[in-house]
Amino acid sequence: MAAWQRYRDQGVTFVGISFEDKTSDALAYQQQLGGDWPLVTDAGGRVAQAYGVYGVPETFFIGPTGVVSFKQVGYTSFDVLTTHINRLLPAGTP
Helix, strand or coil: CHHHHHHHHHCCCCCEEECCCCHHHHHHHHHHHCCCCCEEECHHHHHHHHHCCCCCCEEEEECCCCCEEEEEECCCCHHHHHHHHHHHCCCCCC
16 A cells, blocks of 8 residues: 555556455455555456466566566565566656
8 A cells, every 4th residue: 555655646557456356355355455546357367367377466567668577476565566666667756
């Protein structure tokens, strides 16, 4: 949540993808966190398969060109988020 609040006004987009969960459960979890980032459902698991997901949670850092620059399997800390987001931001972005 802290990373979302820090970067959302800098053009960074977080997208939650509900995979093998009920949409209602995913929305309830997001609301519990206080998040308002986009949340989509991966019906049939096609996105997970395309990205090579083999365990959840997984976090993908995708740059402006659409290329995955880093994949974090398991829990993702604020430090991991900020490190990899900062690497993808244009030079000089606060």
